[in-house]
Amino acid sequence: MASERPNSAYPECVTRLIEEFGKLPGVGRRSAERLAFFVLKSPEPEAMRLAQAITDVKRKIRHCSTCWNLTDADPCPICRSEARDASTVLVVEQPKDLISLEQTGMYRGVYHVLMGRIDPLDGVGADSLTVKDLVRRVEQPSANARGVAVREVILGMNPDMEGESTGLQIASEMTRRGIKVTRLARGLPAGGQIEYASKAVLADAIACRQEL
Amino acid sequence: MASERPNSAYPECVTRLIEEFGKLPGVGRRSAERLAFFVLKSPEPEAMRLAQAITDVKRKIRHCSTCWNLTDADPCPICRSEARDASTVLVVEQPKDLISLEQTGMYRGVYHVLMGRIDPLDGVGADSLTVKDLVRRVEQPSANARGVAVREVILGMNPDMEGESTGLQIASEMTRRGIKVTRLARGLPAGGQIEYASKAVLADAIACRQEL
Numbered sequence: 124m125a126s127e128r129p130n131s132a133y134p135e136c137v138t139r140l141i142e143e144f145g146k147l148p149g150v151g152r153r154s155a156e157r158l159a160f161f162v163l164k165s166p167e168p169e170a171m172r173l174a175q176a177i178t179d180v181k182r183k184i185r186h187c188s189t190c191w192n193l194t195d196a197d198p199c200p201i202c203r204s205e206a207r208d209a210s211t212v213l214v215v216e217q218p219k220d221l222i223s224l225e226q227t228g229m230y231r232g233v234y235h236v237l238m239g240r241i242d243p244l245d246g247v248g249a250d251s252l253t254v255k256d257l258v259r260r261v262e263q264p265s266a267n268a269r270g271v272a273v274r275e276v277i278l279g280m281n282p283d284m285e286g287e288s289t290g291l292q293i294a295s296e297m298t299r300r301g302i303k304v305t306r307l308a309r310g311l312p313a314g315g316q317i318e319y320a321s322k323a324v325l326a327d328a329i330a331c332r333q334e335l
Numbered sequence: 336m337a338s339e340r341p342n343s344a345y346p347e348c349v350t351r352l353i354e355e356f357g358k359l360p361g362v363g364r365r366s367a368e369r370l371a372f373f374v375l376k377s378p379e380p381e382a383m384r385l386a387q388a389i390t391d392v393k394r395k396i397r398h399c400s401t402c403w404n405l406t407d408a409d410p411c412p413i414c415r416s417e418a419r420d421a422s423t424v425l426v427v428e429q430p431k432d433l434i435s436l437e438q439t440g441m442y443r444g445v446y447h448v449l450m451g452r453i454d455p456l457d458g459v460g461a462d463s464l465t466v467k468d469l470v471r472r473v474e475q476p477s478a479n480a481r482g483v484a485v486r487e488v489i490l491g492m493n494p495d496m497e498g499e500s501t502g503l504q505i506a507s508e509m510t511r512r513g514i515k516v517t518r519l520a521r522g523l524p525a526g527g528q529i530e531y532a533s534k535a536v537l538a539d540a541i542a543c544r545q546e547l
Contacts, residue, residue, distance in 0.1 A: 132433070132434045132437035132438060133405075133434065134395070134396060134405060134406055134407040134408075135407065136388065136391040136392050136395050136396065136407060137392060137396060137405065139388045139391070140388040140389060140391070140392045142388075143384055143385040143388040144385070146381070146385075147370055147373060147385075148369060148370070148373050149366065149369070154361065156431075157360060157361070158359055158360070159392070160430075160431065161359060161360050162389055162392055162393070163392060163396060163405065167393045169358075170389055170392075170393045171389075171390065171393065172355055173355040173356070173358075173359075173386075173389055174385075174386040174387075174389040174390045174393075175386075176348065176351045176352040176354075176355040177352060177374055177382055177383075177385055177386040177389075178383065178386045179348040179351070179352070180348050180349060180352045180371070180374055180375060180382075181374070181379045181382045181383065181386075183346070183348050184346060184348065184349060184375060193345075193346060193349065193375065194346055195346040195347065195348060196346075218372075219368075219372065221344070222344045222345065225344035226344060
């Protein structure tokens with residue numbers, strides 16, 4: 124197709140914008156052109172707000188030095204907050220998982236973000252994650268933003284094979300240090316239907332059945 | 336869904352980036368989050384290249400004062416080029432159409448971009464297009480980048496109802512001034528199959544049959 128070829132008909136900076144948009148995930152050549160033309164047509168202050176937002180995020184956002192959450196202030200507001208129970212640490216794979224859990228408004232402890240999951244096929248071991256920072260938080264209360272000792276670690280990895288083996292490794296590090304380890308409950312997803320639940324979900328629902 | 340609510344768990348500038356991405360066409364809330372996280376994860380120079388490309392496009396790109404093509408130099412390289420036949424003007428609706436035609440490498444004349452099409456239902460009349468600039472180019476050769484008089488106007492609107500009526504109005508303005516008016520050929524699309532061609536396409540193919 125002609126549209127795959129570098130296109131000398133565009134001014135150079137339009138070509139460059141199309142290329143940059145095309146590097147975003149899920150944005151193909153045609154969408155990139157559409158986005159570039161949208162920017163071309165939109166009023167200058169509006170387009171500049173997008174450029175500025177990108178710049179701000181790259182300049183201001185860091186990882187929290189305690190929990191690795193994304194933050195514009197270090198330590199992050201969750202680690203800093205007096206209202207949170209800093210002795211309970213919920214361990215998640217990604218900042219996105221933290222956001223989802225935080226949105227429930229049900230959790231009052233703090234977090235630790237692993238920045239990935241153990242995945243031997245992808246060459247990701249515990250060393251490339253933030254497991255050692257978690258160990259340090261457990262061994263030295265001063266490594267926590269408010270200096271509170273950790274008493275319970277909740278495993279909040281994804282309920283799949285890599286998440287499971289990541290959780291097992293962390294559990295063994297924690298129990299060895301006398302820390303209580305729990306994990307997020309498995310079972311039927313609220314709002315779902317048993318009829319359509321997978322075998323694995325039903326097996327969890329049976330094995331982890333809760334007393335009323 | 337929880338994800339529809341404003342999300343206080345994100346740092347403020349991440350929320351703003353998600354909002355700005357969400358304003359782009361075809362980018363919903365979830366994709367905007369995905370794009371924002373991609374920017375967060377990508378190396379700073381790479382993200383800055385996108386921000387800079389947006390800024391550059393808004394600062395540098397203007398419409399050509401002769402033909403309304405998008406350009407970073409005025410007049411645009413096509414209007415300026417000595418290699419092009421400035422007496423033949425191909426009239427298109429949008430800069431994108433010009434790009435597509437230019438990509439064929441088959442056209443050696445110049446262009447005029449209407450910046451839209453006559454669409455009474457949308458309240459778009461000839462006045463909100465660049466028709467008067469085209470008339471000026473025809474009446475005053477000095478209004479053209481190289482001062483060459485226009486002899487032929489080729490109608491290159493989209494082959495649909497609005498394109499058709501836009502073309503008719505322009506044709507009447509041009510013939511009244513003694514300018515030759517042609518339009519892009521209609522017929523079977525190369526590579527297509529007669530079996531699957533629409534009635535309108537086949538009707539064009541019969542009515543506009545070409546002598547060999």
